[in-house]
Amino acid sequence: MAVTTTPVEQIMTQAEHLPYDERLRLVHRLIDTLKLSRETNRPQYLVYGQFRGPQMSTEEDFRLAEWHPTETELNGA
Numbered sequence: 001m002a003v004t005t006t007p008v009e010q011i012m013t014q015a016e017h018l019p020y021d022e023r024l025r026l027v028h029r030l031i032d033t034l035k036l037s038r039e040t041n042r043p044q045y046l047v048y049g050q051f052r053g054p055q056m057s058t059e060e061d062f063r064l065a066e067w068h069p070t071e072t073e074l075n076g077a
Contacts, residue, residue, distance in 0.1 A: 005013075015023055
């Protein structure tokens with residue numbers, strides 16, 4: 001029966017055999033990729049008045065669009 005391993009498990013096994021300096025370099029490289037991912041995945045918020053149509057959005061429109069969770073929603077139900 002063949003043992004299947006994920007790519008992450010394979011990389012971890014290989015990393016265990018690297019010298020300390022190389023493992024540290026690998027960690028730094030991974031951290032850099034996480035920083036880059038976080039920068040590109042920042043939330044983009046609507047800007048008041050950005051999408052001008054026949055009628056401008058009002059403050060009331062924004063208030064109505066806000067999410068106001070119930071206690072049930074907040075508790076994971």
